[in-house]
Amino acid sequence: MSEEQFTPQAPTGTHDVMPPESFRWQALVAKFASMATAYGFGLVHTPMFEDVRVFHRGLGDAAEVVSKEMYDFEDRGGRHLALRPEGTAPVVRAFIQHRPATPFKAWYASPSFRYERPQAGRYRQHHQLGVEVIGSDDADLDIEVIELASRFFRDLGLQHVVLKINSMGCSACRPAYVEQLKVHLQAHEVDLCDEHGERWASNPLRVLDCKKPGCIGVTTIGPMLRDHLCAACAEHHHHVVAGLAEVGVDSVQDDRLVRGFDYYTRTTFEFAATSLESAQNAIGGGGRYDGLVELLGGPATPGIGFGVGMERVLLACDAETTFSVAAPTPRVFVVDVTGGTHARTLVATLRQAGVFAERAYDSRSMKSQLKVADRSGAAFAAIIGEQEAASGSVTIRALRHEADQETLSVEEFLTRFTSQGDQ
RNA sequence: GUGGGCGUAGCUCAGGUGGUUAGAGCGCCAGGUUGUGGCCCUGGAGGCCGGGGGUUCAAGUCCCCUCGUUCACCCCA
Structure with a gap:
C-alpha cells in the first residue's frame, strides 16, 4: 500500500x-x-x-x-x-x-x-x-x-x-468411444481419485491423463480409444507412425x-x-x-x-549443456586519447562498411579504454594517441593473443579492416 | 486457486541462543606504470538488511501482515 x-x-x-x-x-x-x-x-x-x-x-x-x-x-x-x-x-x-x-x-x-x-x-x-x-x-x-x-x-x-x-x-468414432468410457468410469466411480470421482462425466477423456493410482487403475482395464478408431482414423494413424519411422523419427x-x-x-x-x-x-x-x-x-x-x-x-x-550462443564481439575497438574526434569518425566509417566497431566514451585514460576494449572481446584495438593524431596514423594492437602491434596510416587501416580477407 | 522454502551491496552469499559505525568473493571505479588490456598489489564507491506494523532498553536476527520470488499440486509450452 x-x-x-x-x-x-x-x-x-x-x-x-x-x-x-x-x-x-x-x-x-x-x-x-x-x-x-x-x-x-x-x-x-x-x-x-x-x-x-x-x-x-x-x-x-x-x-x-x-x-x-x-x-x-x-x-x-x-x-x-x-x-x-x-x-x-x-x-x-x-x-x-x-x-x-x-x-x-x-x-x-x-x-x-x-x-x-x-x-x-x-x-x-x-x-x-x-x-x-x-x-x-x-x-x-x-x-x-x-x-x-x-x-x-x-x-x-x-x-x-x-x-x-x-x-x-474424429467426430465419426470418438463420441461412441466416449460413451463406452463413460459407462466404464461410472461402473468404477468409487475407485477414481477424489477429483475425477465427481467430475469424470464432464470430461471423461481427461481421466485418461490423470496420474493418480486410482484413475490409472480404472482406465487401464477400460476401453482404449486406439482400439475404437474408425477405419479412416486407424489408417491415418498407422500411416503417420509408419511414415515417421521412415523419415527417421x-x-x-x-x-x-x-x-x-x-x-x-x-x-x-x-x-x-x-x-x-x-x-x-x-x-x-x-x-x-x-x-x-x-x-x-x-x-x-x-x-x-x-x-x-x-x-x-x-x-x-x-x-543438456547444448546450444550455447556467444555474444558477438567487435572486430575493432577504437581507443582515442586525444578527445574522441578520431574515434567518432573511425567507428562511423567502419560501421558504414558493415564492420562491428566499438569505442570508449567519456575521454578516459588509455589504460582504462584498453581495459574496456579487452572486456568487449574485440579482436583488435585501434589506438590513437598524440603521435598517431599528429601523423595521421593508427596503431593496431591484437587483443586476443600475445600483444602484437603495428602502426598504419589511417588509409591503410581502413582498407585493411573494411575489406574481406583481412587478418 | 491450494501448500512449502526463501527475500542482506550490481551478482553469489556470510552474518550461533536479538547487543555498539552490517561483512566476504566476484564485478565496477581509480592508482601502482604522466602511451598500452589480460595477471598481481593497493585504495574507493556502492546497503533505510523487500515493505509495513508489533515485542524489547536494544531487531538483519523474534512475532504478525503484505509484496516479491522459488518449488510443488492443478493445468500446460
Whole structure:
C-alpha cells in the first residue's frame, strides 16, 4: 500500500530477456525460421489479442486455459478481448479472414499469456515457436510437421527428447468411444481419485491423463480409444507412425496422451524433455484440428500444427549443456586519447562498411579504454594517441593473443579492416 | 486457486541462543606504470538488511501482515 516505496519490476510471471541471453533467443528464432522456411512455411504475425470468442469457440469453454487462465479485458470501446493464450486459434482466424490458397503453411514466433502461478518452466507470458498447415488432411503433413519439430530439437543438440503420439479419433468414432468410457468410469466411480470421482462425466477423456493410482487403475482395464478408431482414423494413424519411422523419427505410442483443447482430432503429439527435472518437461506439442476452422465460422477445413515453448526448450538446452550462443564481439575497438574526434569518425566509417566497431566514451585514460576494449572481446584495438593524431596514423594492437602491434596510416587501416580477407 | 522454502551491496552469499559505525568473493571505479588490456598489489564507491506494523532498553536476527520470488499440486509450452 505504500506508494512511495514503489520500485518498478517486471510483473509476476514475466521476465526481461537481457543480453547476452537475448542473443541466444535471437539464434533460436533464427534457427527455427530458417528451418520453417526450408519446409515451405511463411511467417505470420497475428495480433497479440483477439476477440475473446476466438478462444471460447476454438479451444472450448471447458479448457482451463480459457475458463480460468485467460487475460481477458474490455477495451475503451466496450469490445471483449483477450491476450492470446495459445498460437493456433489466431492463425486459424487469420486463415478464415484472408482465405489464402491451401494448403496454407504458416510459422510464427510469438508470446502467449496465461494467468497461472509461475514455477519452473511456466510463466504468465511465455513464447512459442510454431507452425500450422491449414487445408489438407493428408497424413504426410502430420509426418512433415512432426519431423520438423523433431529435427529442430535435434539440431539444437538435444538428445533426451521423447516424442509421444496418439490419435484422438474424429467426430465419426470418438463420441461412441466416449460413451463406452463413460459407462466404464461410472461402473468404477468409487475407485477414481477424489477429483475425477465427481467430475469424470464432464470430461471423461481427461481421466485418461490423470496420474493418480486410482484413475490409472480404472482406465487401464477400460476401453482404449486406439482400439475404437474408425477405419479412416486407424489408417491415418498407422500411416503417420509408419511414415515417421521412415523419415527417421522415433515415437512412442501413448494411449493416455489427451491434450487440453477441444479442437484436437486424430493425431496428437507431445515432446517431453527427459533431461528436465521439473514437472514441466513438455517442450512442444500439437496435433490435428480438423474441426477448428469450422468451429470458428469458416468452411470445413482440416489443419495440423504444433507449438514449442522457447523458455522450456532453452531450459532443456541448459540441462543438456547444448546450444550455447556467444555474444558477438567487435572486430575493432577504437581507443582515442586525444578527445574522441578520431574515434567518432573511425567507428562511423567502419560501421558504414558493415564492420562491428566499438569505442570508449567519456575521454578516459588509455589504460582504462584498453581495459574496456579487452572486456568487449574485440579482436583488435585501434589506438590513437598524440603521435598517431599528429601523423595521421593508427596503431593496431591484437587483443586476443600475445600483444602484437603495428602502426598504419589511417588509409591503410581502413582498407585493411573494411575489406574481406583481412587478418 | 491450494501448500512449502526463501527475500542482506550490481551478482553469489556470510552474518550461533536479538547487543555498539552490517561483512566476504566476484564485478565496477581509480592508482601502482604522466602511451598500452589480460595477471598481481593497493585504495574507493556502492546497503533505510523487500515493505509495513508489533515485542524489547536494544531487531538483519523474534512475532504478525503484505509484496516479491522459488518449488510443488492443478493445468500446460
